[in-house]
Amino acid sequence: MxxxxxxxxxxxxxxxxxxxxxxxxxxxxxxxxxxxxxxxxxxxxxxxxxxxxxxxxxxxxxxxxxxxxxxxxxxxxxxxxxxxxxxxxxxxxxxxxxLPSPNTGPAAMPDRKYNVLFICTGNSARSIFAECLLRKLGGDRFNAYSAGTRPHSKLNPFAVKVLEDKGHDTRELRAKNIAAFSGPDAPPLDFVFTVCNQAANEECPTWDGQPVSGHWGMPDPVKAQGTPAEQALAFQEAYGTLKRRIEAFVALPGQSLDRIALQSAIDDIARAP
Structure with missing residues (x-):
């Protein structure tokens, strides 16, 4: 080779x-x-x-x-x-x-909370789900953020309803632009996940600090057709898929995995049903 x-x-x-x-x-x-x-x-x-x-x-x-x-x-x-x-x-x-310094990356920083950013196009449903789920499931180990490459002006009402039904506090949630997470005032990111294919297809900013990245693409529930009940089901399914993935993510022994093993584990989560 x-x-x-x-x-x-x-x-x-x-x-x-x-x-x-x-x-x-x-x-x-x-x-x-x-x-x-x-x-x-x-x-x-x-x-x-x-x-x-x-x-x-x-x-x-x-x-x-x-x-x-x-x-x-x-x-x-x-x-x-x-x-x-x-x-x-x-x-x-x-x-x-x-190569980047071996002292950068999540596995070398066990003494502080990890900053995790979830990205989709509109930041109105899937990435918002992921942000809320990580806050709930990750305890005090993570700071969870979400953003959109072309964010909507408001959150999808079906998504808000699902979150409220699951016991999440939605009062402070809002759609945010990915630009807010680049530049000198942005939080240093340890993990960056794209949760929609369109966002992953786009060129994202170059993140300082070489965060571990993953692509967890899934169908966009906003595009679901049919009756209101059928549309609501699409949002429930998206929430459930993300919940399984984030449960697997927070269960990873991040402090004992090197960067390559951690990246491989994140890719395996993406392959899981």
């Missing part, structure tokens, strides 16, 4: 192929349809096919079939081998030069 590295780097040297690679990295461990990728990057189908073909030949992207559709995902094993070969070659094993 080391001999593949120059070809892989040349493939990623094209800005749109790099953007495609970055999108699939943000969506990992998801498999993403070509149509969704094309919409997110504003590419024609023929152009996207060319870029995907180049990334597959470089062994950086794999595909699988689901019905009549082809879905694409990062080949994480090959990507890690590429990064390992690059760092070994350029740094001669001096990871203290090429």
């Amino acid at each position: 080391e001999s593949m590295t120059p070809n892989q780097l040349a493939t990623l040297g094209h800005p749109q192929r790099l953007a495609l690679f970055s999108l699939l990295m943000r969506r990992y461990p998801d498999h993403v349809s070509a149509g969704e990728i094309a919409d997110a990057l504003g590419l024609k189908a023929s152009t996207l096919s060319t870029y995907l073909g180049a990334l597959q030949r470089a062994h950086l992207v794999g595909q699988k079939r689901s019905g009549t559709s082809l879905l694409y995902a990062i080949d994480m094993h090959a990507a890690r081998q590429m990064f390992d070969a690059l760092l070994s070659g350029c740094c001669q094993g001096r990871l203290d030069l090429c």
Whole structure:
């Protein structure tokens, strides 16, 4: 695989192929349809096919079939081998030069509360659910925040009803813009989770301190069709999915896991039903 590295780097040297690679990295461990990728990057189908073909030949992207559709995902094993070969070659094993300081990241900071940010597009339902759930389930170990890449002016009434029925205090909740969590006055983030695919497809700010990130995408209950009862059920299901994931997250022995093990555990949570 080391001999593949120059070809892989040349493939990623094209800005749109790099953007495609970055999108699939943000969506990992998801498999993403070509149509969704094309919409997110504003590419024609023929152009996207060319870029995907180049990334597959470089062994950086794999595909699988689901019905009549082809879905694409990062080949994480090959990507890690590429990064390992690059760092070994350029740094001669001096990871203290090429990687973030080993003293950054949640596993190295056991003596303070962890700051966790949940992101979706509108910040009106899923990310609000996640913020409230972590406050309730995480005890005094976490500061929970949420934000939207394009936040709505108010919270979804179905979401508010679910939260109130579950015993959450909704009086101080509001939709917030992701910009509030970047810059010198923002809280230092330890974990950043995207909970909708559209937000993960977008370029987010570069976070100071190298927080551990995860993608916990799920269907948007705001888009549910049908009777009011059927729409309400979609919000209940979204709440339940997030509750299971956050229960698993708060149960992780964060202080005893190194960063790689912690990232792997968060990716496993995303794969759980």
